[in-house]
Amino acid sequence: MPSSSDRRATPPGGRLSDAALAALPAEIAVPGYERRTVTPGIVHLGVGAFQRAHQAVYVDDCLAAGETGWGIVGASLRSSGTRDALAPQDGLYTLAVRSGGGERLRIVGSILSLLVAPENPSALLDALSDPRTRIVTLTVTEKAYLRAADGSLDAAHSDIAHDLANPDAPRTVHGFLVEALARRRASGTQPFTVLTCDNLPANGATVRRLMIEFAGLRDADLARHVKQDVAFPSTMVDRIVPATTDADRARVAQSLGVEDAWPVMTEPFCQWVVEDNFPMGRPAWEKVGATMVDDVGPYEDMKLRLLNGAHSAIAYLGLLAGHETVDRAFGDPAIRRFVDGLWSEAIPSLPGDAGLDTRRYTTELAERFSNPALAHRTAQIANDGSQKLPQRIVNSALAALEAGRPADHLALAFAAWIAACEARGRSLPDRHFTDPLDEALGAAATRTLAPDAAVRAVFDLTGFAAASPHRDALMRSVASHLSSLRAGGPAAAFCTLQQAGTTE
Numbered sequence: 001m002p003s004s005s006d007r008r009a010t011p012p013g014g015r016l017s018d019a020a021l022a023a024l025p026a027e028i029a030v031p032g033y034e035r036r037t038v039t040p041g042i043v044h045l046g047v048g049a050f051q052r053a054h055q056a057v058y059v060d061d062c063l064a065a066g067e068t069g070w071g072i073v074g075a076s077l078r079s080s081g082t083r084d085a086l087a088p089q090d091g092l093y094t095l096a097v098r099s100g101g102g103e104r105l106r107i108v109g110s111i112l113s114l115l116v117a118p119e120n121p122s123a124l125l126d127a128l129s130d131p132r133t134r135i136v137t138l139t140v141t142e143k144a145y146l147r148a149a150d151g152s153l154d155a156a157h158s159d160i161a162h163d164l165a166n167p168d169a170p171r172t173v174h175g176f177l178v179e180a181l182a183r184r185r186a187s188g189t190q191p192f193t194v195l196t197c198d199n200l201p202a203n204g205a206t207v208r209r210l211m212i213e214f215a216g217l218r219d220a221d222l223a224r225h226v227k228q229d230v231a232f233p234s235t236m237v238d239r240i241v242p243a244t245t246d247a248d249r250a251r252v253a254q255s256l257g258v259e260d261a262w263p264v265m266t267e268p269f270c271q272w273v274v275e276d277n278f279p280m281g282r283p284a285w286e287k288v289g290a291t292m293v294d295d296v297g298p299y300e301d302m303k304l305r306l307l308n309g310a311h312s313a314i315a316y317l318g319l320l321a322g323h324e325t326v327d328r329a330f331g332d333p334a335i336r337r338f339v340d341g342l343w344s345e346a347i348p349s350l351p352g353d354a355g356l357d358t359r360r361y362t363t364e365l366a367e368r369f370s371n372p373a374l375a376h377r378t379a380q381i382a383n384d385g386s387q388k389l390p391q392r393i394v395n396s397a398l399a400a401l402e403a404g405r406p407a408d409h410l411a412l413a414f415a416a417w418i419a420a421c422e423a424r425g426r427s428l429p430d431r432h433f434t435d436p437l438d439e440a441l442g443a444a445a446t447r448t449l450a451p452d453a454a455v456r457a458v459f460d461l462t463g464f465a466a467a468s469p470h471r472d473a474l475m476r477s478v479a480s481h482l483s484s485l486r487a488g489g490p491a492a493a494f495c496t497l498q499q500a501g502t503t504e
């Protein structure tokens with residue numbers, strides 16, 4: 001521990017770092033362990049704000065409990081932003097937990113080093129092949145898994161072709177993980193466990209399937225190895241993490257007395273449900289608040305359909321109604337009522353026998369969405385709708401139609417996505433939110449097409465509901481809501497919805 005004279009000797013100002021910890025104000029929590037004794041056990045791909053507010057905090061708690069073999073090597077697959085911000089800070093950053101009651105700050109120390117894959121792919125492959133690496137965690141967002149419209153690997157993607165031709169300098173998650181697994185096998189090192197923390201349906205099984213497909217494009221034997229010998233537990237991760245703003249940076253610096261180039265903002269709520277399948281061991285996450293289970297499925301569906309489904313609906317309707325943040329949009333009584341209706345359509349699609357307490361869950365969600373201190377931007381959630389809506393909205397809508405139940409709110413939420421895409425360059429700035437399919441979406445989600453033609457073009461493009469007998473019914477319903485949204489925005493669409501409800 002630094003002495004009190006060290007405390008006095010640290011000059012005010014400067015940058016967050018190991019050396020600056022001792023001089024931080026006493027109310028700011030700092031890592032409760034000697035960071036230099038920690039060794040790496042986890043490589044994390046996609047070291048963005050979400051992971052730093054979620055998994056890295058669980059690991060930080062495990063390190064403080066004495067499990068010092070589980071430090072994190074963080075890697076970015078695209079930009080150098082996080083490394084540039086955190087490397088000069090010895091990997092340290094501030095977690096700001098914000099609510100109406102104020103802000104609590106904590107310094108997290110579990111990230112030991114940072115890599116930028118495009119700058120040095122070999123360094124990342126070395127870290128992944130290191131026998132000390134027993135778990136690889138991922139938060140790379142839905143689109144980074146390169147799924148084609150039918151859910152299989154998009155083998156025609158140029159990055160996949162690149163990775164097959166250049167296994168030593170890959171670009172994709174598949175390229176990195178499969179090459180590292182091949183190297184581990186060649187050197188007699190047990191495969192790491194792959195733990196995806198992205199909001200994909202059945203995320204472990206989905207990533208496993210994609211990775212087996214990719215390995216099969218390299219060689220059949222490698223595909224067999226991935227299939228038989230590598231564990232891909234599923235997880236449900238949950239914490240709302242808005243993008244950090246310059247005002248957040250300034251406020252945090254003021255409280256710390258030193259600058260933190262990239263603090264992370266979040267809410268008090270935090271949940272992690274993990275399928276317990278880690279052949280090379282794992283930190284005792286259950287001792288620090290995670291729930292280890294045999295089957296994540298019901299929790300995952302509840303989260304994707306109730307939290308994320310409502311989030312996307314709030315985002316698109318909020319954008320159309322001129323609300324910049326989730327709390328403002330959710331505070332709009334018409335949107336609030338709409339979300340209740342959406343929940344009542346989605347809840348019956350969840351397994352009734354899994355012990356899920358949906359009433360408590362939605363009550364808690366309503367409080368979380370109302371958090372006035374988060375300023376979670378609707379435009380942030382609106383990104384990548386083509387990757388998010390199947391698991392958030394379409395699956396619940398198809399389940400409702402299958403059971404002969406109404407799915408009008410779900411269809412309206414879907415229509416709001418199309419309407420918000422159409423509004424870009426009109427009532428919303430051009431690239432107010434983005435999507436990997438933007439180029440093609442520009443031609444499909446457009447007011448030059450009649451609502452039914454626009455909806456059909458979007459369904460054709462995305463492959464949504466392709467195999468479902470209820471595809472046409474869903475498209476018809478989406479088109480009629482799109483028509484109301486075009487005519488009079490959310491207010492008109494809610495009005496039609498209410499009329500439909502009263503005449504049923």
Ligand code: CS2
Binds near residue numbers: 238239
């Ligand atoms: C949000 C999620 O941006 C989005 O699409 O719905 O990031 C959401 O905040 C998290 O999944 C909450 O756990």
